[in-house]
Amino acid sequence: MFKSRTHYINHFRRLINLEREADIKRHEDEIKKLTGTKREKKGRALMNMRGKRAGRLYGNQHLIKYMKMEIGMPLPDLDMNVGDVVVVSQGQPLKKGNPLGTIVEKSRHSLVVLYDGYPDKWMYKKNLRIDLYVNDVTYRRMQEALDTMMYGREQSPRLMDWIIGEKDKYVPNSKSLNETSMDDRFSSFEFYNEKLNRSQKVAVVNAVRAQDFYIVHGPPGTGKTKTGVEILCQSKDKYKKVLATADSNGAVDNIAQGLLEYDVKVVRIGRPFKVHEALKAMTLDAQLMMHPKYNQIESLREQAFIKMKDQEGLKHPSPRWTRGLRHNEIHKLARKGTGSRGVSASDMKSMSKWIYIREEIDGLFKKADDLERDLTQEILREADVVLSTNSGAGQALLEGWEFDLVLIDEATQSTETSALIPAVKGKRLILLGDHKQLPPTVISLEAIGAGFSISLLERLAERYGDGLLTMLDTQYRMHDEIAQFSNNAFYNGMLKSGEENGKWRLEEVEDLGGRSLGSIGRLVKGSSAFVDIKGKEAKQGDGPSLTNKAEVNVVVKIAKGLLHLGVPEASIGIISPYKAQVKQMKLQLSDYGSAIQIDTVDGFQGQEKDVIILSFVRSNETGTMGFLNDVRRLNVALTRAKKLRIMVGDKNTLNTHETYKSLLDESEIVDWNNS
Numbered sequence: 001m002f003k004s005r006t007h008y009i010n011h012f013r014r015l016i017n018l019e020r021e022a023d024i025k026r027h028e029d030e031i032k033k034l035t036g037t038k039r040e041k042k043g044r045a046l047m048n049m050r051g052k053r054a055g056r057l058y059g060n061q062h063l064i065k066y067m068k069m070e071i072g073m074p075l076p077d078l079d080m081n082v083g084d085v086v087v088v089s090q091g092q093p094l095k096k097g098n099p100l101g102t103i104v105e106k107s108r109h110s111l112v113v114l115y116d117g118y119p120d121k122w123m124y125k126k127n128l129r130i131d132l133y134v135n136d137v138t139y140r141r142m143q144e145a146l147d148t149m150m151y152g153r154e155q156s157p158r159l160m161d162w163i164i165g166e167k168d169k170y171v172p173n174s175k176s177l178n179e180t181s182m183d184d185r186f187s188s189f190e191f192y193n194e195k196l197n198r199s200q201k202v203a204v205v206n207a208v209r210a211q212d213f214y215i216v217h218g219p220p221g222t223g224k225t226k227t228g229v230e231i232l233c234q235s236k237d238k239y240k241k242v243l244a245t246a247d248s249n250g251a252v253d254n255i256a257q258g259l260l261e262y263d264v265k266v267v268r269i270g271r272p273f274k275v276h277e278a279l280k281a282m283t284l285d286a287q288l289m290m291h292p293k294y295n296q297i298e299s300l301r302e303q304a305f306i307k308m309k310d311q312e313g314l315k316h317p318s319p320r321w322t323r324g325l326r327h328n329e330i331h332k333l334a335r336k337g338t339g340s341r342g343v344s345a346s347d348m349k350s351m352s353k354w355i356y357i358r359e360e361i362d363g364l365f366k367k368a369d370d371l372e373r374d375l376t377q378e379i380l381r382e383a384d385v386v387l388s389t390n391s392g393a394g395q396a397l398l399e400g401w402e403f404d405l406v407l408i409d410e411a412t413q414s415t416e417t418s419a420l421i422p423a424v425k426g427k428r429l430i431l432l433g434d435h436k437q438l439p440p441t442v443i444s445l446e447a448i449g450a451g452f453s454i455s456l457l458e459r460l461a462e463r464y465g466d467g468l469l470t471m472l473d474t475q476y477r478m479h480d481e482i483a484q485f486s487n488n489a490f491y492n493g494m495l496k497s498g499e500e501n502g503k504w505r506l507e508e509v510e511d512l513g514g515r516s517l518g519s520i521g522r523l524v525k526g527s528s529a530f531v532d533i534k535g536k537e538a539k540q541g542d543g544p545s546l547t548n549k550a551e552v553n554v555v556v557k558i559a560k561g562l563l564h565l566g567v568p569e570a571s572i573g574i575i576s577p578y579k580a581q582v583k584q585m586k587l588q589l590s591d592y593g594s595a596i597q598i599d600t601v602d603g604f605q606g607q608e609k610d611v612i613i614l615s616f617v618r619s620n621e622t623g624t625m626g627f628l629n630d631v632r633r634l635n636v637a638l639t640r641a642k643k644l645r646i647m648v649g650d651k652n653t654l655n656t657h658e659t660y661k662s663l664l665d666e667s668e669i670v671d672w673n674n675s
Contacts, residue, residue, distance in 0.1 A: 043079035141394030221477025239404030540580030573609035616649035623656030
């Protein structure tokens with residue numbers, strides 16, 4: 001595909017710029033087009049907010065907690081989540097110089113936002129506006145990764161050759177294990193997790209022994225992250241420096257959770273907030289604060305803040321008063337006891353004193369920052385495994401680091417350039433993911449057309465999959481009947497189920513006996529069913545998203561029926577591909593709060609529930625499928641349920657698509673209209 005390294009780099013530079021411009025335009029156009037109140041209704045802005053100090057982290061990082069001005073008033077339904085970048089303003093979000101922050105905590109009544117640097121006083125006032133904005137840092141780090149490939153020191157020229165595909169000069173270096181040699185190779189490995197199945201062990205051995213890179217293909221429920229954790233445990237014994245990343249904080253924390261069971265020294269860098277209590281000790285923040293020398297850092301900064309009080313009452317050397325005088329000139333005049341350029345001698349002396357104090361303050365902060373940097377590097381050097389998001393791997397604290405191995409989990413959810421941020425720091429690369437599930441999220445249609453939504457894993461699997469890929473072949477999540485369609489449609493029937501999967505049933509409905517429960521009874525007696533409902537799709541507001549009121553009503557009835565049977569709220573998940581439909585279902589089931597998880601397909605990626613109710617929404621005379629045409633999204637939706645899957649949709653509309661028709665042909669159909 002790529003003629004040269006220059007061709008590769010120029011190609012992806014263009015795509016990064018296209019995506020960045022589309023991202024900025026999307027937000028800025030909406031900010032210009034809509035009033036703040038209308039944007040708030042869409043969940044992408046908050047009006048009439050007030051801020052208050054919420055603490056400080058290591059370094060010059062400060063937290064502000066934002067709430068509605070009316071005490072106790074909940075926030076509206078938001079399209080803002082932890083990790084998103086927001087801009088705070090006094091009503092003019094596009095004004096140059098408005099500070100950008102990162103959401104680190106979200107609750108029903110507040111957002112906590114992290115800022116680099118000291119916040120201005122107005123950021124704690126009332127009548128503030130907060131808008132979802134663009135995370136430009138990630139785009140810059142993608143470009144920096146390309147710069148490293150072009151101009152920087154390469155960790156592994158061979159690895160870059162594999163990635164670019166510039167030359168086919170290397171023979172695949174890790175042949176898949178065959179049956180005759182498998183046990184012999186296993187005998188040289190002492191697995192940390194002896195419960196791994198055969199395909200998982202094959203993947204571990206091949207990945208650890210790979211000279212340049214390897215791919216672990218993990219379909220839903222096959223223990224992909226568990227396999228990745230074993231690879232990391234084996235690698236920390238073999239290599240000195242190991243980096244593990246994923247596109248999202250949640251996926252990184254899943255790796256961290258898995259490593260808890262083993263004797264692995266882990267440092268989690270980045271901004272992981274609201275992490276499980278057991279994971280907090282892994283964070284760089286926690287380890288830094290526990291370091292014996294951290295008190296010195298706090299003491300230096302405290303001295304600096306005390307010194308600031310000494311500046312009170314002194315003349316601030318603003319341009320209005322300095323009038324072009326340099327600091328050394330002000331000191332000289334102050335020593336002479338003379339004024340200049342209309343500034344009195346006393347004001348000159350006051351400014352000189354202010355400057356001397358500022359120099360002391362800056363010196364104290366510099367000492368604190370230098371010590372903190374040294375301690376941070378010490379902690380990182382002592383770690384067996386460093387964890388971060390893909391973007392987080394581009395932080396300054398890892399500048400110049402060389403890792404013996406880089407492992408990227410959920411690699412199919414990352415754009416290729418996102419994966420490059422950690423990849424350029426490694427000598428070897430292991431990619432874990434499933435290119436039959438959700439692709440990376442890309443906004444620019446032009447970038448999508450040029451292949452930006454194709455992940456690095458998918459591209460390399462297509463090119464080198466025969467020799468450098470192991471597929472995990474046993475799923476432990478779903479009942480056999482739930483797994484059957486996806487297995488045949490997406491995995492060529494190669495996926496097996498664990499021994500217990502076929503016995504899984506909802507305990508609450510095992511003893512239904514001969515009781516007549518109408519349509520609900522028919523739905524819960526099996527493991528998978530399709531409810532045929534002739535509804536009507538409709539646009540929600542002026543946006544592109546769709547709703548289907550008839551399906552909302554049916555989903556609500558099914559959910560309440562399950563609750564009546566005794567199924568716990570937390571065991572139920574409700575999915576729709578359309579955000580507007582999700583919003584309507586949340587409103588109808590608001591009495592249950594957040595106990596019943598209701599989200600989009602993308603929001604459910606990597607999650608599971610005992611019961612999943614799926615609303616397809618599309619219902620029209622022309623058989624238009626729109627968003628549903630992406631069958632990878634269908635695969636994700638179908639594989640979230642463990643014991644019971646109930647699909648709700650219009651059979652006539654869905655039957656116009658070959659994959660959906662196959663699904664319906666294999667499903668038990670319940671005609672809700674006539675039940």
